[in-house]
Every structure is written in structure tokens, then in C-alpha cells.
Amino acid sequence: MIYLDNAATSHPKPESVYKRIDFVLRNASANPGRSGHRMAIEANRVIFESRESVARLFNIKRPERIIFTCNATAALNLALKGLLQPGDHCVTSDMEHNSMVRPLKFLSQQGVNVHRVQASREGSLDPDEVSSAITCETRLIAVTHASNVIGTITPIDAIIRAAHNKEVPVLIDAAQTAGSVPIDVEALDVDMLACPGHKGLFGPQGTGFLYVSPKINLNPTVFGGTGSRSDLDRMPDFLPDRYEAGTLNTPGIAGLGAGAEFISSEGVDAIRAHEKHMLSRLIDGLLRVLGVRVYGTGDIERRAAVVSFTIEGMDPAVIGDRLDTDFGIGVRVGIHCAPDAHKVIGSYPKGTVRMSPGYFTTPEDIDRAIEAVGVIAADRDNRRHVPVSAPRPALPRGWGE
Amino acid sequence: MEEQYKIFVFKSTYLTFKAERALKGAHVSCKVVTKPRDISSDCGLAIRVGASDEQTASKIMGDSGITSLGVW
Numbered sequence A: 001m002i003y004l005d006n007a008a009t010s011h012p013k014p015e016s017v018y019k020r021i022d023f024v025l026r027n028a029s030a031n032p033g034r035s036g037h038r039m040a041i042e043a044n045r046v047i048f049e050s051r052e053s054v055a056r057l058f059n060i061k062r063p064e065r066i067i068f069t070c071n072a073t074a075a076l077n078l079a080l081k082g083l084l085q086p087g088d089h090c091v092t093s094d095m096e097h098n099s100m101v102r103p104l105k106f107l108s109q110q111g112v113n114v115h116r117v118q119a120s121r122e123g124s125l126d127p128d129e130v131s132s133a134i135t136c137e138t139r140l141i142a143v144t145h146a147s148n149v150i151g152t153i154t155p156i157d158a159i160i161r162a163a164h165n166k167e168v169p170v171l172i173d174a175a176q177t178a179g180s181v182p183i184d185v186e187a188l189d190v191d192m193l194a195c196p197g198h199k200g201l202f203g204p205q206g207t208g209f210l211y212v213s214p215k216i217n218l219n220p221t222v223f224g225g226t227g228s229r230s231d232l233d234r235m236p237d238f239l240p241d242r243y244e245a246g247t248l249n250t251p252g253i254a255g256l257g258a259g260a261e262f263i264s265s266e267g268v269d270a271i272r273a274h275e276k277h278m279l280s281r282l283i284d285g286l287l288r289v290l291g292v293r294v295y296g297t298g299d300i301e302r303r304a305a306v307v308s309f310t311i312e313g314m315d316p317a318v319i320g321d322r323l324d325t326d327f328g329i330g331v332r333v334g335i336h337c338a339p340d341a342h343k344v345i346g347s348y349p350k351g352t353v354r355m356s357p358g359y360f361t362t363p364e365d366i367d368r369a370i371e372a373v374g375v376i377a378a379d380r381d382n383r384r385h386v387p388v389s390a391p392r393p394a395l396p397r398g399w400g401e
Numbered sequence B: 001m002e003e004q005y006k007i008f009v010f011k012s013t014y015l016t017f018k019a020e021r022a023l024k025g026a027h028v029s030c031k032v033v034t035k036p037r038d039i040s041s042d043c044g045l046a047i048r049v050g051a052s053d054e055q056t057a058s059k060i061m062g063d064s065g066i067t068s069l070g071v072w
């Protein structure tokens, strides 16, 4: 299969990730932080090492401020629900994934005022507009680092500077960039960074994290055992324990650590360079197919490895189905959990076909995908594609179906 | 035999492993162990070093910015 759905979950993983998970699951999967026997200590050490590896990749000076979660959604929920109180004002954008949209909607029903800054049709956010949306009640700016629909990269450096000028912290949803676009937490002075482990970081599903800078104090949103200060009936006041109630996903976090180490040794710049190469090849090829419309910016420098397109007059679902069934190409179709982004780019409600190459995608994969789209688009022109519900003309003799 | 060892206790397991890394990096032999019951009612971990290494260990941890809650 040609896998072009890395924006949903990356596949395949580096060999070292498979090996680490297998090793840990066999040899060190006791309960970390609960018991004190040698295997439990080893499990604890695995978690520690992974936290350090993730910290190195993002230049995080305080690794204990990395909170492991089960995905980016849980990280965003902790950041938003742990910080925002009724009466607070939060600035966000209309390019967000539902993992930002829905907790904010819930919070707005609790009395948080949410302001959405409009993105351009290319999906980009103007830092000046974000800055002018800040009021004296603004407690947080919460934006995605890159759109999961069209890949447009948000100028987070300018947004963070503008926000910090007004003493407002910034939460970055790095779901589409972590591992493939350089993020230096120290240099950017990021206040909170939410990342999935299973996309660009090459971990397995069920992993993710939230980094919380020392300037931010969140309320815990999940309460329970931590194995530390068990004499207390409240959550400990130190990190990461304060936000990590319940048994952690040790084998998953081990895989995430191995993924982060793989990326550090390859270099994020090398990964980004490969993905940009795949992106331009893909966009170039798609634009040559008659009837294809590619959304978002043509400037590869401002695009994460995501390409959304449509074929005029064809339902994206049909295209996705043919890519899978006839060509063995895995993509995602529809609105990709981000309905408002489709309203911005004009593809609501049917959505788009999304192809997302990764570090292991080859130029041949891209060429075959373009070829397949070409065939599907040509078939549409030849009207060979008749909806199932429509009466079917009799096939000429000798044409089996 | 117990008195031949010193036990360093930390606020969190994160710090415990950070201390272990710092000590091992400086070639001080140490072991992560369960906190003895009489030190804490908790089920946490601690670091055991040879009694003669106590001063060296304290210094290494201090240099790495790791504060222990105490030594037993």
C-alpha cells in the first residue's frame, strides 16, 4: 500500500521504534511509579529517558514540565480546561481542529469568551490581527502551528512576540508540525505546546504530550493516583506528577522516546527537506491534472506536509474510495475534523481529498499517486463513473463488470 | 550492613532518575531503590550510594541543580 495519510497517524515507524516497544513490553512493562521492584524501576526509567529525549528534540530545558498524554487532544484539553476560567477571554483562529474547537466551545458555555480571528483564504493568520484581538481579559492565545487541512504554517514566532508584548501566553497545537518542522521551545519562548506522539514523532497511537512553561500554572483536569505523596488527598504540587494521574502508557511512551531519538539523529531539517521535496512534487503533479484544484498556499516554505485537493464535479469520498480500492493508495477524505477551515477555503461541506506524505514516502509513491488521480479525473471526463443509484447503461458485449 | 549506605530522597521520581543520571555520568556508583518505610510512608523511590560517596554525590547533584529532600 502507498500510505499518504501521515497527517492522521504516521506509518511506517522507524525500525528502532518497533524494537523499543517490543523490548519494553517484554521486559519493562511493570507499573512505573507504583511499585519498587526492579521491573517497576526499569519502567520508571523508560519514562524518564523518553521525557529527556522529547525535551532534547524541542530544546526544552525543563523536561519535567512535559506531561505525557494519550494524544494531542488530551494535551489540548488539559491546557485549555486547566487554564481558562469563566470570564476569561481566549483568542483562537478559524483554522483549528475540533480538538481545539470543541473544548473551547464547551468552555464558552461555561462563561469563557472565545474570539476567533479569521484566516486568509490560504489559511494564514495575520499576527497583527491576533494582537489587536487581545483585550485586558485575554488569558490565552490558542492556535494551530499548521492547518491539518491545507498545511498552512502559522507564523507562531510573530504571534508569540505580539502576545508576549501584551503579557498573554500562547498555546501552540503542533499536531501537524512536531517532528517535521523545527520547534525550539526556548528560542520561541513557547508557553504551552501540545503534540501527538503518533504523527510526526513516530510514536505509536495512544501517545502525546503537553509542555507547560514554568510561567504557567494549570489546574489538573484528571485526578488520581500518581505513586507520589500518596498520603495526600489532592494532587501533588510538582510536575510531572501533578498532571499525570493514572498508569502511564509505558510501551507507547518508550516508542515515542525512540521516535524522538530517531528524529534527533536524522535531524528535523533533513526530515523537513525531504517532506518539502515530496510536497512540491505532489503539488506540481496534481496541478497538471485537468479538473484538479489544490487548496492552500503555493509557497512550500509555508506549508506542512499536507495537500488538500478536489476534482471538479467529483465527491471526495468517491475519489478516496477509488484511490484505495483500485490503486492501493491510502488518503483521508472529508472535512478532517476541521469544518471551519473548509468554510475558509470554500470546500465545505463535502471537504477535500487530503494526501499527507511523510519521511518514508518516496518520489515513486508520489508519482503513482499523481498518476492515479489522473486516471480517476480522466474517467470522470469519460463519464465512466456513474453513481450507483443511477440506471446503468448496458455494457457493450465483452465488457465484464 | 545498612549503615554502609546513604539514601538520598527526592520530591519526585523524575528528580530521582535525574540524580541517577548525574551520578552515573560522574562515575559514582549508585542504585535506584524503594524508599525505606521508615523514611517515608510513601511508595516512592530513592537513590542509594556508598556511605563514603555521600559528599561527592551531594556535590554532583548540587552542581546539576538537583535538590534532595534529605539523606538517611
Ligand SMILES: Cc1ncc(COP(=O)(O)O)c(C=O)c1O
Binding pocket: A007, A008, A070, A071, A072, A073, A074, A097, A099, A144, A146, A147, A148, A173, A175, A176, A195, A196, A197, A208, A337
Ligand atoms: C491540527 C490538529 N490538532 C489536533 C489533532 C488531534 O490529534 P490526536 O488525534 O492525537 O488527538 C490533530 C490530528 O488529527 C490535528 O491535525
